[in-house]
Amino acid sequence: MVVAEQKPFEEILEMIKAYDRLIVAGCKGCVAVCAAGGEKEVRFLASAIRTARKMEGREVEIKEVTLERQCDPEYVEQLRAFVGEYQAILSIACGVGVQYLAEHYREIPALPGVNTTFVGGAEKQGLWTERCQCCGNCVLHLTGGICPITRCSKSLLNGPCGGSSGGKCEIDPEVPCGWQLIIDRLKELGEFERRYLEILPPKDWSTSRDGGPRKVVREDLMK
Amino acid sequence: MKSSSRLERVLTAGHFAVTSECGPPRGADPEAIRRKGELLRGVVDAVNVTDCQTAVVRMSSLSSCLLLKEMGFEPILQMVTRDRNRIAIQSDILGAAALGINNILCLTGDHQRAGDHPQAKNVFDLDSVQLIAAVKAMRDEGRFLNGEELTVPPKLFIGAAANPFADPFEIRVLRLAKKVAAGADFIQTQCIYNLERFREWMKQVVDMGLHEKVFILAGVTPLKSVGMARYMKNMVPGMDVPDELIARLKGVPKEKQPEEGVKIAIETVQQLKEIEGVSGVHIMAIEWEEKVREIAEGAGLLSRPEV
Amino acid sequence: MRLDCPPNVKIIRLPCTGRIDTIHLLRAFEGGIDGLYVAGCLEGECHFLTGNLQAKRRVEYVKGVLKALGINPERLQMYNLSAAMGSRFVEIAREMTERIRQLGPSPVRTGKGREV
Incomplete structure (x- = not known):
């Protein structure tokens, strides 16, 4: 699978500081398996962002959504219905997902909430290691x-x-x-x-x- | 002769060769190289110039080689595959030969993680074995790595490194055999402190007949202190410093340790001379070049032959 | 042995601290709680073997998140004690109450920005 890990909160908060209406978009593919960008992580990250914003006395509205896959146009299309109501999409899929969202929704920026780290597998619970560099x-x-x-x-x-x-x-x-x-x-x-x-x-x-x-x-x- | 190298002539004539090395400075001062060179005058048959050793940025090996050549030395250009792809490597090889550099030592190079720019992107387009084969094809077949012909072949004497002390031990001689098969003419080994293990390795080398296909120069580095010995033992991967040696250095007062270290180096060289298949020594006195003369002299290796 | 627990401590019962997810802890802070502590069984005494050890790791993780967000991680603690240690339970409740009093109200409620 493509293994990713969440970016530091400080970096994410800096990235989204201009926006008050935000989609946090997860992916049920690889990043869900490696606990970086699935449904659970969407909930957690959204809660963390709201908490940080409350501390600044500045509310933020977050739409939490997790797509089947972000690397497939068919699923990416599912944001169409409400994307117009938001100022940015914070994707916690791998780099492919972020780019697919960016290509698909031209009006608002797609931002990366994770660092895509490598192609690898789980060695045990909570530990993933690299196996392939896709040399082709x-x-x-x-x-x-x-x-x-x-x-x-x-x-x-x-x-x-x-x-x-x-x-x-x-x-x-x-x-x-x-x-x-x-x-x-x-x-x-x-x-x-x-x-x-x-x-x-x-x-x-x-x-x-x-x-x-x-x-x-x-x-x-x-x- | 395969090359225009003085080192090749010395070895082919059957002399016990002496090489040493110069680490270029972390600055643009040519005098730093000349000063180190001056200390080796009349002591060595050829002198290696390191290529950003331990992945620390230094003056380029090629330009330092040229400075030494201007002083009358026979430089050995060290080249690592860490920092150059096959385009840059082959280009530098042609350039070196054009400038009259006659020897190259083909290395993979230390990983940049432990160097001074750990953020750097590494290359490793080739490995050391492939680099040897590339130089050989350029020299003997007049071809680049892509198979295309080149105009004037670089007449380089091809060297490679061998570490008898790295793991796994059982493949160390086989890996040497690969380097010989790829086209190495001479080998310089990692510093030898564990003579027992080196003898064992050399025996395997001789059993495989490799000593008849390649000249082996045994590496010697004098220890300045107990601290240095411990550092080499514990911190440098693939280095084998026996406890007896550390105990011997510990047995003399601190101010006498450098002297004892030189003594050990001389004894080591004398023992290496007696080992079948060893064609010379490579004395690496790291930032201590002034001791190379003393070691060569003490081991009865002066003066150097005219060839 | 009737011991008074400080009235500000609201107890949420769980079958095992291993049931706690990081989102539960974070949501409490999002909701404006001033402090939170997890009282698990003594280490090595978990009925489900490692529930309390997992809780400990999750608490540590969320402490790191709180710090990154600018909330004093001291507002979240993990304690280990057995069901027979009633007086220790009250002691912890008082200790935690005192600690949170010193830290003051949560910055999430006051909206005054990062406290750490």
């Missing part, structure tokens, strides 16, 4: 199912570097060395001997963010 050119079949681009802090294809120590990365003793994980896994699979000495060539990064906004086209699905 997957090599997991060569590295035992562990991503060198994401898990190695230098994205080495021929690691580990000389900073790997006791299974940990040189950037932080809490961070596992991605290449130690890969080596352990290759051994588990009995692929170590075969794979490790192979030199992986420089990666084609043109499929990554380096190539500008990316596109996936499926003509068979088009109408």
Whole structure:
């Protein structure tokens, strides 16, 4: 899922200080699962904003709404009926949602209430970690199912570097060395001997963010 | 000869080579490099110039190399892949060769997290193994990474680093083998304090026959104090400083510790000379360049051969 | 043993403090409450194993939110005591009342801006 975390309240309050009528828009997709932008978080954030405004003696009217998904025009359209009554939309979906709202409703600004952090998963309750950097050119079949681009802090294809120590990365003793994980896994699979000495060539990064906004086209699905 | 390098000639002639390094200054003062260079005159066959080591901004390696070359030194251009993509890397390689720099040490580079600009965006377009292969293809095949031909190939002697003390230990020699396969001509190792572990590593190197394909220069860094030894042991990832060494430094009064540190370095070099497959030493006296002469002299490595 | 609880303390009963959600705590402050405390069972004695520990984490989280909003986080506390500790219950009620008196009315009611 796309993992996000709420922006600091101070930053949000500064962002919305010019507005007295506001939509706080959540999303029932990824950000709801990672407890950053779902229905619950909409309620909490709206309450926090109202509380802060009461302290300034300046009321704010907040419309609380949570869409099925903010990355789909069909659902984004659901704000149409009342969007005209408000001055801004504070979206707590991922960056995609904020941009979809901005593209869709041209009259008022769409503001980000969360920082979109990474594509990852839940390790346990309350802990999410990164697994994929969306490089657009997957090599997991060569590295035992562990991503060198994401898990190695230098994205080495021929690691580990000389900073790997006791299974940990040189950037932080809490961070596992991605290449130690890969080596352990290759051994588990009995692929170590075969794979490790192979030199992986420089990666084609043109499929990554380096190539500008990316596109996936499926003509068979088009109408 | 593969290159125009003096270091290559020294090693190929079978001399036990001596290299050292200069860390460029955090400023635009050319004298800082010249002063360090002066301390190494007549002591080394070639001198490394670090490339923003520990991810701290310093004068560029290439321009510092040129300053040393003007003084008559044989510089080794260190290049990390942290800060340059393949376009900048290949461009700098051509530029270095055009300026008469004959050696390159291919490194990945320390992560910027621990450096002086942790907010920087890193590059890591290539890794060190891929960089070695890129330089080799440019030199031997006259081709860029995209396969296209270049006009005049850069005649560089290609170096790489090896850390016998990083983890996992069992892949350390295999990783060296990858660097050799990619095209490394010489290797400079991480500082060696644990000679036992280094011998074990060298034995694996010799068993695989790698010492016949690549020149291995063993790294030595003199310890200035117990404090430095402890710092190296505890704070620098992939560094192995045995407790006996710390105890030995602790056993002498504080003002005598630098002297003891130099003594240890000399003994280390003498032992390294006896290890099969070791072709030279790389003496890295960090901000203590004046001691390189004493160590080389003490270990019987002066004077340096004319080649 | 009849002990007088300060009359300003309004008690809301819950089956377990683990039932408390952060929104309950925040909404109380939005509504203008001057102070709030959660009285959970002694640590290690939760009938549902970890309800009081979860409550503790949620209280800590909301304290951070209050601080960010400009409300003194001292207005929110968590206490642990058992059902048999009647006198301690009253003592806490008095302690909390005294603390809130010192802090004065909530800035949410006065509209005078951030207090911290």
